[in-house]
Amino acid sequence: MDAKTLAEIVKGELVGSGRFGGVHFDSREIAKGELFIPVKGRRDGHLFINDAFSRGAAGTLTERRVELPPGKFQVVVRDTLEAFERLARWKREKFKGTVIGVTGSVGKTTTKELLGKLLGRNCYTSKKSFNNLLGVCYTLSNLPESARFLVQELGTNSPGEIARLTKTVKPHVAVVTTVGKAHTQGFKTLEAIKKEKLSITEGAEVAVVPVELKEMCRADKCLTVGRGGTVEVKNWGIKGGRTLFTLKAGKEELQLESSIPGYSIVNAAAVAAAVALELGIPLRELVKVVREFSPPKHRCSVERLPNGTLIDDCYNANPVSMENAVRVLASFNGPKVAVLGEMLELGEEGPKEHRKLGELLNALGIEELIAFGAQTEETVKTFKGKGFHFTNREEFIKFISEFPFRGKTVLVKGSRGNRLEEAVELIRERLK
Structure with missing residues (x-):
């Protein structure tokens, strides 16, 4: 993208000229030719603009003018995070593929990664656990035009966060893995947590939710996971450190096994089966993916x-x-x-x-x-x-x-x- 187009998207003042490919908000991880976006958190990212330039950044968003090295550019804006969100929303509007949003109290990252493996090379997944506003903006702003699918994780620790992220991500398929006691410092009751998580389904074409939460689903179409649902876990257990389980998905019954012990992989596979049914992906592909799937770092x-x-x-x-x-x-x-x-x-x-x-x-x-x-x-x-x-x-x-x-x-x-x-x-x- 050229700097002039960026300035128009974020409604900023362009100083200098140039092009960039990719963005990052961490100067330590910036790659040559990327745009640096400093944000204010525990430390002010503006303090690291020179560091980003020294590592090869092509330009920067900034809330105050800085001295530019030769050949670099800056776009001056009122608020860099707000500008970052504008860029992310612009990229989302341009994306022609299918977007899957994943939230829940447990298993978000495992489910996201499993879906990414199932959807294959044409799928782009959010990195690490980049599931807050900053992470969502990072993912969307770096979304390749060649991708057919995006799987984005959405997290929250206070009311209204999922709704805000959903307006930016605009998932076609909204997934809620499970709802339980988490972040109760920000959510006083389990009902409040349910309401927050299920807000991801607002405006979605299809949602995949636990069967007991179907009545709270706001999507046009709702698939359920659980007893009597679209996908049902018939039985599961751990043997020799491996998880063995059976899923009933639609009219098919699948025998699966995973090297990851515990129910987390069972639930992730059940959610993935529901998504596969909706997208027309053969369920036999899921059996292979689950068998070969390795957990994300530091997760069981x-x-x-x-x-x-x-x-x-x-x-x-x-x-x-x-x-x-x-x-x-x-x-x-x-x-x-x-x-x-x-x-x-x-x-x-x-x-x-x-x-x-x-x-x-x-x-x-x-x-x-x-x-x-x-x-x-x-x-x-x-x-x-x-x-x-x-x-x-x-x-x-x-x-x-x-x-x-x-x-x-x-x-x-x-x-x-x-x-x-x-x-x-x-x-x-x-x-x-």
């Missing part, structure tokens, strides 16, 4: 190492996903250790949900618990096995580096704010 990834097994599910956590992960841990033979961080953003529900987690660990026979974070004290108090609690990060990491994990199956799970990736790496080294 199972590593069988020489001295034990590591279940890395540390990307995020809420009560629903935490229960799924702990049940996966319980399905393994031999001694088991749960290394758990807090489930954040639960508000007043936090203490109760952390106590319930301790009760679940007891019921499933987990022998050892290493807990990090203030709220997990409630979990350790309830837990009847051998429990260890830490609020000091250095003490927690030191304990992890010395704990006898050898010969055990270890689950690592917690919210993003716990930053448990370091613990994962230490445990992996201990089990090698």
Whole structure:
């Protein structure tokens, strides 16, 4: 795109001239020839414009004029995030393919990635967990003209976010994976969470939702997942660390298996089956895709190492996903250790949900618990096995580096704010 066209789209003042291919809001990841879009967050992105230019950026959006290196351009706007959204909406209007939006309390990224694999090389998926306004703008602004499908993840932690994102993404097919207790700090009731998630179906041609939420669906056509729905899980279980399950999709019955243990892959496959039915994709393709599918990083990834097994599910956590992960841990033979961080953003529900987690660990026979974070004290108090609690990060990491994990199956799970990736790496080294 040339700089003049960009200035017209975002209603900005052009200084200089040039062209760019692709955009980014992170100067550390900018590629040569891309447009840098600085936004104001915890730090002001304008502080990194020179860094972006030094890494090869062709130009920048900016809220204030900057000194330009030779051959670069800038488009001056009132608000860079607002301009970014205008560019994203312009790109969305130009896109002629099918857009699938995915939201839910659990399984958004896994479902998005599975759909991407099912739809093949002509499908563009949102990167990582880029599911907020900034992430949506990034995805749409980089959407290739050659793509036939776009699968975009949509997230929220406060009322109205999904509705705003939906107006930008405009999905033809709206997917709600599941609805449960998550972000209860921003949503006081489960009904409020349901309303927020189901707002993705507003204006969609087709929606795929849990069968119990059909009455809240606002799409022209609604496909359901669950007992008596368009796609139904007939049975499922974990055997030898693999998930085996049967789906009834339309008039077909499918036998599937996955190397990913737990119900998350079952639900993702059921959603994908409903989408496949709508788009006319042969369901036999789904069987192959599920069998070969690997989980996104830090999402129920199972590593069988020489001295034990590591279940890395540390990307995020809420009560629903935490229960799924702990049940996966319980399905393994031999001694088991749960290394758990807090489930954040639960508000007043936090203490109760952390106590319930301790009760679940007891019921499933987990022998050892290493807990990090203030709220997990409630979990350790309830837990009847051998429990260890830490609020000091250095003490927690030191304990992890010395704990006898050898010969055990270890689950690592917690919210993003716990930053448990370091613990994962230490445990992996201990089990090698």
